[in-house]
Amino acid sequence: MSTKKPKHHNNKGNASRTLVLAALMTTGMLQPLLPAFALGTAPGDISNTATATYTNDANQSFTSTSNTVKVTVAEVAALRVAPAGIKDLDGGAVQAGDTLSFDFKITNDGNSPTDIAIPSLANITTDRFNATTLEYALVNPDGSYGAFVAIPGGTIPNVLADQSYIVRVTGTVPTSGLSAGADIRVTLGDTLPNDNSLATQNQPDAGPSGDVQAKDVRTVNIGAETPIDGEREASATQFIDFATQIKPLALATLRKNVATVTANTSATTDDQITYALNLTVENTSPSGAFSPEKLAATDIKLGNATVQRVLVSDVVPAGTVFDPNIAPVAPDNTWTVVYSIDDPATTVPVVATGGKAAANWVTAQPAANLIKRIGYIHNGPLDASGVPINGFRFTVTTSNLPALGASVYNLAQVFGQTYDDPANPVNPTTEIVYDESGDNKSNNFNDDGTPPDSTGSNFDPVNNTGVPNPGQDGVDPGNNTGTGPNGELTRVNIGAVASASEDILNGPLNQPGATGPTDANDDFTNVSTPVPQGTQNAFDPAPVTIQQTVQNPSTNTVPLANVTIEPISPKQAEGADSNGTVGKFGLNAAIPNGTIVTITYGAQSATYVYNLIKGIFEIQGAGKPVNVGELVPGAKVDYTVVVNLPLDAALTKPLSRIPIPILAFSDDDPLASPGYNDTLNIQGAGVVGYVNKTPELNNNVTNDNVYLGYMQLVKEARILDANGTERQPWATTFSTKAQLGDVIEYRIKYKNISTPMQGSGNVVLNANGFKILEDGGAGVVGDIPSANNWAATTNHQPTTQFDRGTVEYFSGTGSINSLGTTDPAANAQVGTYLNDVGNVAPGALGEFLFRRQVNK
Template sequence: MKPLRNFFAHNFHHYRFLLVAAISLGGSFTVVMPSLADGTTSGTTIDNTATAEYNYVNNLGVNVLNKTTSNTVTVSVAETAGITVASQGMTDTTGGSVVSNDLLYYDFLITNVGNDPTRFFIPGKATITGSATAGAITADLDGNGTFETTIPTTGFTTSSIPVSGFVKVRVPVTVNLLATPGSVITVLLGDTGPNDNSNATQNQPDSPDGSNPTEVRTIDNLDGTAGETAGIPLNGEREASAIQTTTISAIPQAFAKVLKVRSGYSDSSTPNNLSDDKLTYDLSLKIDSTSPTGSTGLTPANLVGTNINVDGLIGAKILVSDAIPVNTHLASVVTPPTGWSVVYTVTPTLVTANNALWTSIVPVDLNLVTRVGFVKSGTLTAGTTVNGLSFQVVTNGVLTSTATIANIAQSFGQTQGDALNQLVYDESGDQSPSNFNDDGTVGSNVPNLGVANVTIQGADSTNNNTGQGPGGEVNTFTMTAQTSILNGPHLFPNAVGATDNNNDFSNQSAIVPLYLPPGSTLDPAPVSFLNTILNPDPTLLSNVLLVPVTPTNTSDLPSGTTVTLISGVSVATYTYNGTGFTLTSGLGISLPTLNNLPVDYTVTVNLPAGTPLSTDTGKAFPVTIRAFVDSNNDGAFNSGESSNNTIDQVYTGFLKLVKESRLLQGSGSAVAANDSTFSTTVKKPGVGNIIEYRITYTNISSVPIGSNNATLNATGIIITENGNSTNNNWAKDNDNNGKVDTSHVFSTAIDSAGIVTYLNLGAAVTDAIGVDITTYLDTIPGPLQPGQSGTFTFQRKVN
């Protein structure tokens, strides 16, 4: 309750009259006053006696200091009732997430916040909404935590509860079998509108609606009860309610995604022999932290092991398995990351990988290995990506001039928290985790044999896990015995691309000017490539021509692109008109003879004005150059003529920056829900809110595939955030009120891959509380490899 002096201070004029009257009558005066709930005990008397000093002049003309004392006034605190009901939380008796058929205990605490002992009425029923059924309410009346008293359905009145005494009440609720994930169960004990846990639901008068069987309320003790102040409460009987809600959890599901890329290929320096070629495969296992688009009723969970037989012992392990491709045998395995072990099996592939007999001992004859695997005990948390699971195979028994190697990986585990211990199974070749379908619906978790079959499974022919269809997709690689001419990136005429040596490539980027915003177009400066051709045969080749090839997708190149080929003193320029190339300058490039020494030539690509940014499209502009032997001297390529292609790809920028913002409350008003998540949409902060900026930088160029292709790495990256620059005003006083509009929030400029430095109007400063910062410099040494990305975040408070 308020201290008595505060009570009188707020009611001074009224009580001054009463006290003055009492003093003037020279007697005692008792004031009965209300008390705030849970304050001074009912019946307590508070005495107050006034004293004073005063001066007067006696008849001698002398000033005299005098004193006086008043009579005593006594305040007797009246009995006031008070009650609160507080939520004490929910307990799921099965543990883990709340799902169908769980038994939930909702506990409530009823407290006497009056200043006199009282009794409680506890209703026999709680109000339940949602897909659940309530059981019998119980109460812990003796405070030993056993909830020993079952409350009758008609309700129950307790014995006397002392001031600040309490009773715990438990409402058992069983979640219905058909409860929908995401739906809400609400448990309301008492009935004090608005029943929303606000102050308006606590210690409210019971008088408006009288005594009802659904209420939690006070019932005054009978006079004569120990400790009871005679009479009724000054404020009447009181009531209160509390409400608790629970959302039915989505079913936990580990979204495990096994990914596979072919990271290397070597012809073992025997280009005409396909029986000794080496292929390197890199596997990774990603546990997604978000549910697949289109899935319902599932929440991301951690991945744990399933029963796998290793060295004769069956135990819970996470397994990544890869059946050795047909026409190959296992050559070597790279040491996996810490916590992972390499395992081998010679069990025939007629048995599924999770039922095979595995060994951690390297077999003496690797030719007998049917599968290679990687196992881990323990847990992989959602959001984890495991890289570095790599092995190499060698081809054997390939007698044809062309052969396709098909391969698919599998992963096995279980969902942490899944009481049914269901298998979590995935196949490589796509972006769908846990063998889910492309539309996000649940696929089969019954493993197949893991032996690649393109006809049945479909193909991930681009070697980047973008296959489509049910289950996984097969990684395919077509080998072709070397032709009589090779054409490729500089110094690597035998380079191999995604599928063969006709789609090897070299990547370069045009210069993009500063402050060119996304969505713009430009007229790039010409970009030059140096390529190499080679005759691998000692026999001289005659009449070798070099020409640009119309792209398969004619829209891949903008109309007006020119391609200039230079070999020695010969120069030829071709212009692309949207459907094909036309020789517009020179006589074409012809090498009368080609021996077995490499020959370099130059390709200059000049894209036209109006070319879009690659950071917008996510694509390069490819120019395929064909080297071929013009055996019939007609100047054109004909079927059957020996040839080889290489692709020169021009990017108009390849480091993509995406800036997003979100609002944090800070010391300001609550933030709207749609402003509290990172996005590019306009936000509406108030004073005291914090703006958090996030810059995501990504190398969008094509990832290394095949062998000896020229890719693009970004190094020495410096991201500048200047609040006073032409395109920024977040460090300015835009409204001219004498104060910069936003200020730096200490220790919030973060890039785990970079080094952040701070400037104030061009001068270096230290990050500290109260330091004014107008520029952030984020230096990322790199290299940032193709497909890699990072983030830089910083915060500004709205002043």
């Protein structure tokens, strides 16, 4: 499948964006844009800064400001050659004497017109193929081809920026001497290694010794100005095996993520896990033996009747039950939520011959404890658009897990058929298209791009029940990046076991038994200070308040005396934790010197100031640590932590994370030596280490992560052709002179940089109602002096792309005169864009891209 990041888009050329970007990186072109001369526009900078707003779960408001990008457009040559398909004129398998046509798509990825030299028939490399005709045709904006004609003088003349042509090589298969499986191949161009790798695209037209230009597909400059990067060349190769045929195949990719884990109580039998899925029907194929096609319906049992539907199926994980209190969500009203109460171990989700019985699906929700599978059905077909279908979501609650915790495993499946797939003459049963979640490969294709079997899909109606087998199946390490055959399991760890010395619990508010990615000592509460609008330099953050809970576990049989709470440094936390490792709690140097932490419980309050040299928090004045007294088994109390960060030129910049470990422990000598007795052993000017004066080992650490804003906003720009294909790499700082009619694409990359949910019971930072404002005439307050002026110097070009939410267009600067949410036509007077992204979970990221053409 394509590894391109899917986007909402209106253009058909987007599938090649990732390839070209990687190609330019490979060729060393990923550098600041270089200056050049441009006609028709006065010299000067085109300045662009983006802003964003969002709130956290407590409804506190935040702003983010991107870096400022100043763009100048240069004349740049860039060339791409890509396989565009093989056609057997008489259909069927490729046989001796057959007439084949090999199509190659040639695109001017530069920003100025150019001629493109095409090798003659005699200089086109072929294997087991007799080329007889060489023609070309224009690729129309809708993706259709114009009339094929002979190439005049070996050159396609005056190829405009953004334009693509199809070069077609037609010929015949030799009438003898071929065995089944032999490659029949055509290579257009000669850019080593001629293997369709990134190294074959957009290379300098100055190959190694022995390079024959007559074999190259290359640009030939026709303007008065020399391209800044010189002339470029590229090549592509494609083949088909003798005695085989190209098969249309629906390529389905199913991805799965854990949206949230809610611990509720410290027990392991009431945790809520919400899963989120998305489905993509790919528009590119990982193998030349298959061409992408729509995903059609396949047979399923619905209400005990056989019907045809596209099906997404998910077995309710072992150790959980379906949660009826949180309604499952489908992407839209074309999808219907269905349920099955049949045993997954003895059934498969669809109707298939030669295997287990088909599970019966119903639309009415059964009793929660009876539901064994949850599914989503669609009448089909689904277009092979390459755009993800988001919005599948359901929740389960843990049940019957061991008291000390366990892992919950889960696997999702998608089923369909290839649209208009001709029946196999040997077996009239149409091939079921099948994919498992856990990776980014369609139809369970292998990591090297080869199909799981010769049909392009490998559904096994005996074994592919959807029931996870942790001992045999692979496990997705996160974000659908699993490797190996088939799909990989999604794993959620519930109720991680605390170490033997942890007889006290300390964690986020109402979650003292929270666990982090490792154990009960690296659970966390994430909070954020506001960031002044326009700020990218260091600032003095406002104080933040954090509520937390300490508890004597109900499993204990004795009270805990003199339970005390103090801030400690990350290095001290490593010593307090019996499983402490270097860096587990962050670094001492990440906390600004002079950071003030105040801990309050009832009338008690203790204030500490961080001493960076000593690496400890020092209690102020004659204060004593907060001591909540005795806690009987099961008892818990809440306390408050206030963190006040100082202005620090290096550490209190936007998007910084300041780790503040908070230790709860049973103080063994609260009168003579109150507090955590972890003292310094100092020799000379350096801190050698920490020495416990008294072994207060009955302790537990929770971690307060103070972020200085948590939505990262990065602005970049690059030169594009009309298809949205990169011809110059992304850059953030450069200055240029704009040329008549050139196109600039702006990319705003956003990411929630806060720690995602790991373990259970932690407090994460969601960015709710996240909105990106691109105002083409707005000045930015704060320490960014530049003002946007791109609305006056450029005009809108279609194919705006965005990963999430909606984009609203406005006719002037400022979000006043709305043009609606439909991408306006080329040259429309759009002065403001508003991407209403919605909620962005921790670790989630996305992009918003829009195109502007320099005014003529």
